[in-house]
Amino acid sequence: MSAAAEAPTGAAAAEAAPRGFARLLGYLRHNRGTYLLGALATLCYAASFAAVPVLVGWAIQALEQGLSQAEVVRRCALLAAATGARGALRFSSRTLLFNGARQIEYELRNDLFAHLQRLPQSFFQRWRTGDLMSRCINDLASVRLMLGPGVLSVVQTPILYLFVIGAMVSLNPLLAGLVLLPYPAFLWIARSFGRSMHRGNLDVQEGLAALGSQLQETISGISVVKTYAMEPAASARFDAANERLFAAQLGLIRVNSAMPAITSMLPAAATWIVLYVGGHLIAEGRMSVAEFFTFAMFIYELTFPTFIMGWVFALVQRGRAALQRIDEVLGTAPSIADRPDVVARGPLRGEIEFRRLSFRYDAGREPALRDVSLHVPAGSVLGIVGPIGAGKTTLASLIPRLLEVPDGQLFLDGVDINRIPLRTLRSSIAMVPQDGFLFSMSLAENVAYGLPSLDRERVIEAATRAQLAKDVAELPHGWETLVGERGIMLSGGQRQRTTLARALALRPSILILDDTLASVDAETEAAIRQELRQVFAGRTVLVISHRIASVCEADRIAVLDDGRLVESGSHLELLARGGLYARLASEQALDDELVEALDHLAGDGTART
Amino acid sequence: MSGPARAQDSLHEEEALGKAYDARLMARLWRWVAPYRWQVVATLLLTAPLFLLELAPAWIVKSGLDRVQRDGAAGEPGMGWLDRLFDPPGSIDGLAWLAGLYLLAMAGNATLQFVHTVLMARTGQSAMRDLRRDVYQHIQGLHLGFFDRYPVGRLVTRATNDVENVSEMFSAGIVALVTDVLKMIGFAVVLFLVDARLALVAFLVVPVLAVCAVLFRARIRAAFRLIRVRIARINAMIQESVTGMKIVQLFRREARNQRDFEALNAAHRDAWSQSIRYDAALFAVVEVANGISIAVIVGYGASLVSGGAMTIGTLYVFIDWMRRFFLPLRDLSAKYSVMQSAMASCERIFQILDTAPAIQDRERPVDRARPVSTPEAPPRRAGGDRPGEIVFDRVWFAYQGEDWVLRDFSLRVAPGERAALVGATGAGKTSVIKLLARLYEPTRGCIRLDGVDLREIPQRELRRRIAMVLQDVFLFSGSIAWNIALGRPDVDRRAVVRAARMVEAHRIIERLPQGFDSELRERGGDLSAGQRQLLSFARAIAHGGDLLILDEATSSVDAETELLVQRGLHALLAERTAIVIAHRLSTIQDVDTIHVLHKGRCVESGSHAELLARRGAYWRLYRLQFEHAAPALAAG
CATH class of the missing domain: 1.20.1560.10 (ABC transporter type 1, transmembrane domain)
Structure with a gap:
């Protein structure tokens, strides 16, 4: 908060x-x-x-x-x-x-x-x-x-x-006065039980939450639970939480059942009075049997609404908390909303400038970005590399204003980002986030997600560029296949290519790829890169990756480390500098070299690009 | 919205949500209720005295009315003996006595009602506690592959919300329904016993009511089914939108999303409006029927009373009991919805329980005398026939379908040998160690430990021999000591401290405010990667398995911790058969054999010297790594 x-x-x-x-x-x-x-x-x-x-x-x-x-x-x-x-x-x-x-x-x-x-x-x-x-x-x-x-x-x-x-x-009037005597006690009942009901409800809620997190912990650490054969210990912890929940529930049940039981004594006491006093009045001829019936009926009719009041008391308690x-x-x-000082304007050209930008997620936390200054001309390709946790994704998320950007530190086309209408801003930007999130819709609908309507032509064009089109035929219902959580499981690579197609379908002026091709195999990646080169023309593109190979062709490469921009320049310039970039490059070259050597050894080197 | 998959999906949804009573599910559920069957019997038996105490008050009032009227009223009604039951002893004022009895009966009723409800709910909760435990045990026993596909949140819902729904059935559903039906029958019988003619007339409205109830039942069921389907859709949409909100906002789908949501929301509201109408109608019909029956009782009863065949007190009895007869009918639809959601939850819970663990122990595992390793004394690395031989024999493995991760993979690690697996990302290294711990099973081929197929060894026994350290160290909520011992009773505090000393983790631990008793915040979120590594080393040592499986962390750590981690690793590697996924040169130099993996195959094996001499892949790797990384390592 x-x-x-x-x-x-x-x-x-x-x-x-x-x-x-x-x-x-x-x-x-x-x-x-x-x-x-x-x-x-x-x-x-x-x-x-x-x-x-x-x-x-x-x-x-x-x-x-x-x-x-x-x-x-x-x-x-x-x-x-x-x-x-x-x-x-x-x-x-x-x-x-x-x-x-x-x-x-x-x-x-x-x-x-x-x-x-x-x-x-x-x-x-x-x-x-x-x-x-x-x-x-x-x-x-x-x-x-x-x-x-x-x-x-x-x-x-x-x-x-x-x-x-x-x-x-x-x-x-006399009998009425006597009969109504017990009812004010209801206020006392409601007050005292209301409190313990509230408490009991809280205890049960807490018990359920504790039980849930115990189970969640076991599942999250299931490899450790299994390999250390700690099932009995984990079960014991769960059982303890289970028993606590059980006890809390019994407590609540007792309160919940005691209240109506005690409340039912109110009409009982009233009827008791009618029976005793009314009986004597009838015997003395001062009251009719008809009146007796009426009084008894009144008491009976009041029973249900009185009961309900106890329940309503709990309802209001719960409703207020809710x-x-x-x-x-x-x-x-x-x-993040449009401010009164927004400047209406047409689509963005795509020039991006960070001016001494600093950002922190929470007031108490270390800044995720410190003092970053960077200029990306419209139509150019910027690569962003750095170790995990360097702030690459944070930097990219600021551009579509997914995060709160401080005033005067980020400018698009020379305008402070906070003064650009969100609509204009986001319709000019397409981002492919790391997690390949898809909605439970058909594949076609997912690719067309950002389009005003399902435009087949654009969907197919984008999917072709993202090398997704060739997979469609293999899916059970082709383009109509339901994907997402309730649909079929796409492979990691297919998901990433779908999210890429979704972004490409927008034809944005700024395209942000956040480690988009990590799960795509090398062959497909090469094909996608080939296509992207065409897509990139005329657009500002940010390519985020921890792999040098994905960014080395960029016009300019920014190297982030621990929230700071430590180096920037072209691939060759950065290599020559011998800094962090050069070190990452050599480590990764090693890996690439290894794969190449192994491919050679395994005798299928020719099959790869 | 028109995909065939979608249509099928919703069809299934509706089917699963429609039933309010499913004999098959109930029969299965009995397994958890059976241990408490005597409580169930007691609950049902309690219905009898409870029923009597519900009958008594009206009869006492009747006695009182008849008593005060006796002087003027003609003749004694037929059931005078029952009235005499309430006659006061001695010279006590008759009305005072009856009023006292009345209060006593009501108090008894309230007490018994309380006992009855608590007992009923307690039975349900006990059964549900056991069910929760069994669901947990079952989930814990499932193989790792299951969790790759099943979201954690959904599993938690099964064990919490779904079990809660089923327990509702005990307090407000089936048991209450049975008690209600028993009571209704009881009231009908006694009313006929008191006066058959009047009862017959009073019950004239019941057939009308029954027809209404049958008519409404089908509609209420349809309405509730619709509601459940629609709330499920709202649920799904909120969940999906919240999870994918980044995409929603990035692609400016907010307005369309809002439209879709409002449509779902309106459909849900309208489904409810149907249900509200039926519910209110049922409520009103029951009330009107009750009112008419009272009018009929008074109208027809009056002629009986004036004819002297009945007292006015009996009229009172009729009115009171008739009302009690109608009472349970009022919240019929509420009970119906409780049952419906209980059945749906039951179905989902049983689905989990029906998922057979893909990895199970054999019925009668091969019994082998095996020196049991204790945390105190791991087996010495001495003789030739000491245990610990690991063989992968032409293993094929895929997580899914035919996406082979390991292809015809073979490997032998001699007892006491320390082997390193080297290879690029995705070469299959991690899968090798997961298979060895039998977290997954090979699709083809087999893995043998000391000549015995892993599938023949009970999982517990196998894993007690394994000390596993994974790249991403998972810490549980609890103290540091608990996280090292992991709740194993034979790992006491001494063993924990000694293990921590061996890997030099104690220096870090003792720096914490409460030392070994420090509670980890947010599962160790306040510890650095290196510190977590050291804790997991201590964990491995404390548990004393003779087979070490280690996936070395790649994350860079500060110089001091790096040194501690390397020394800890050295301690860990000593005197154990080990398979290590190595990322550091220093680690590779610590092992006996190196296996180079590529695309699920083992392409080169041998000692460091042998592989270098061979001038193959490893040689190139080593040269490159040495040239590039040596300065970096030297700096560290």
């Missing part, structure tokens, strides 16, 4: 985003029609709710007073009609409020997704995918439960109580 705070903040960050319940209010206001209707339906429902026990009493009264059977049946018919109306009202209040909650969930999820798409890479490096997903799915579900059943119950229960209390008092977790994502300002 600190990096985002550190980085130059855009205009979006300046306006304070509403948090927590305030944020929800915005969505509620948005859907106020639904919610007002829902509230109205709930109000009517509450009225019909209170009417039913009164009507039962009324029917019993007819019986008690010895009225005609027809009158009893008439009153019962009215009762049946009332329950019918009550059912219809309940249906509408539930559908209205629950659909309202779903609508808000929908809007909130859209906004979350849109927000995620605006966040910089540094955010995704800090947050685990699983964590973000659980916020978009599970936490949102908790918020929705709070808004659906939660709001329903919060709105409904007090109204129900008001109606019921009103009806009871008008029937028999909202906070969602806020953590939504509250992260997109540190």
Whole structure:
């Protein structure tokens, strides 16, 4: 979070985003029609709710007073009609409020997704995918439960109580007063259990997380686990975590089951009072049996909403925590966005200039790049080499502004990169990142990923250049083959060639290749290089590699080491200098030489280029 | 969106998500519940007293009502003996006595309900704890190749979320369903016993309700299936977009992505709106049915009461029990969805459990008397027939299909011999050592240790003999000492310290604030590559295997650590049969034999001197390396 705070903040960050319940209010206001209707339906429902026990009493009264059977049946018919109306009202209040909650969930999820798409890479490096997903799915579900059943119950229960209390008092104020005595205890129950429920939920969540990371650790270190035959020790660790989770779950179960059990004693106590006091009143002739029925019915009808309140209490607790977790994502300002001072302009020509650029990922960490100054003329090819961790990828990621670039240190076509609209910037640049990430789409769709539509011609042209076209025929469904995580497994080389084709299809003015051909075999690499030479014409190209062979043909080569630009120049110049580049070159020449010698020895040297 | 693969994919998805009850899965699940069957029996038996305690309160109220009415009311109803059961002893006020009984019954009910729920959930959780343990054991036993293909995150989900879903079934699904059905039958029976005529009339609404339930069931099932498929798509899209956000942003796909996402999201919302409608309708129908049944009871009951065939108290009993009869029907669809997700999770868990480990011990491994190496005394390098002979006999190996990594590869390492593997990246060196540790198995050919095929040796026994040091040192969360001993009981603190001393890692360790007890931060993220190397050397020494497998790290380290690493390596190589993937000249000079690998074949073998004399590939390599690297090494 600190990096985002550190980085130059855009205009979006300046306006304070509403948090927590305030944020929800915005969505509620948005859907106020639904919610007002829902509230109205709930109000009517509450009225019909209170009417039913009164009507039962009324029917019993007819019986008690010895009225005609027809009158009893008439009153019962009215009762049946009332329950019918009550059912219809309940249906509408539930559908209205629950659909309202779903609508808000929908809007909130859209906004979350849109927000995620605006966040910089540094955010995704800090947050685990699983964590973000659980916020978009599970936490949102908790918020929705709070808004659906939660709001329903919060709105409904007090109204129900008001109606019921009103009806009871008008029937028999003394008994009403006595019957309602136990109910305030609910507040105490909810408070004390709410806290332990919250605690129990947290314990279980932590237990699950600990168990998950234990398993994750075993899998990540599976070669060590196996070769050191440490399965028993690893199992013991897992078992310990498993037992802790089990204990936490039992604890939660106890709290969760105790609360309804204790809550059920409230109506029990109320009925007890009705039975004892009401019984005496009836015996003394001061109360009718019909009233007794009405009171008993009222108590019964209140049982369910009271129960639910306990559950709703937990829902709101959970919903609030979930909202906070969602806020953590939504509250992260997109540190890479167009600023008010952007300069509208056409496509970039491709001139790149770093002016004493320094960059660090996190305030507390060592800078990944220090004081780099470098000028790349439009249309030229720059090679970037250096050991692993030298800052090559960081340097390249700054150009499409995947990372936050400090003001006044990186210029494209002479304009500060932070003043170029992101759209213009990124539509002029194509980058092939190291990890050959493909989406779960057809191969053709993947190659056309950056194009406005699936343009077959361009797809095939790009794929041919990337030496991908020849593989297509061998795939089960040709161009339509589903690739990516849910599709078939392409080989490392095929993936890299697909990502290369994806970039080439864009025909960008700046092309960045980040160690793109590492998994491609030598023969294909040579063919691709041949093609690239044509592609490179007229474009600014950055080729990042730890292999000298991949960069030696570049117009200029920048050598990075530990975040610093240590040397730059052409291949021959750098060799002559005898610095880091020359050393890397000789080490790699050694490797190449070895392969050549071995090829010769193995007798198939002629087959290779 | 129209690829044939995609269509097949979603079809499968729906099939897996549709079922709410699968007898085959349930039968399999019983294996984990069986140890707790007595708890299950106890839970079911508890239903009986629980049921009685649910019946009692209404009857007590009835007794009270009848009592206060008795003076005026005509005749005693047929079930007077039951009322007499609640008669107060002696001269206690009848109403006070009944009210006390009522409170007692309710308290008993609440207590029993609590015990019942806890017992039920405890049974489920115990079974799930065992299931989790078995899933873990199974995953741990799978061969390495499995993990190349199966993402870690998904495995973690199986052991956590999926097991949680199944456990929900115990607390809110099947068991609750069975108890509910038993109770409903119970209420129906007692209602008929109390008054068959009134019961018959009151239950008139039930057939209507049953028809509604059947009608709704199919729709609710379809709706839930749709929901599950759609939430799965949302899940997949978020996951993919977050993982590939760099590409999304680089290729400016945000707007299109947002459109696609909103479409999925809207489809999900609409699927829910269907389900909400059915759910609310079911809820309302149950409530209306209940209300109508009350109206019918009062209407018809009134004629019975005025005819003297029934007391007004019985009316109360009917109303109360009828309501309890309807109660379980209200959250039927919630239970349905719990069952559905439990079944889907079950299926996924069993898929993992059904993945047979590709590498397994033979039923009855060849029993060979073998001097067991202990951490204290690794076998001496002395006689001719000491163990440790390694033979690769015409081994072919591919990780996938026919992409051969090793082709007809043969190699012999004599006991006590130290062999180096040399070759370019991708020559197959790493595969050789992975095969030797039997993390993978050869596709063709065989590997023998002391004349015995590796497949005949129990994995545990084989690996206890191997000390392996990999390039990328994996450290576990825990202390330094734990990371050296790796939880093995026979490697005590003394052995750990001695091992660390032998490779001179103790200097670095003792510099840490808590020495050997220092907890590693983020799995050793605060240690340098060299320090991690030394720790792994100590680990290898402490475990005392007589076969050393070492993949030397290439990463450059600072001068001081470099010296320590070289000395540690020397200590490690002493007195062991070793196969080393060498990257340093100094290491190569430390070994007896050098094997040059190229494209999965061994192209040259011999001692340093022999190979130099042969003037082949090694000779060229050596000359080049010496010329180029000598200054660099000298500087180090």
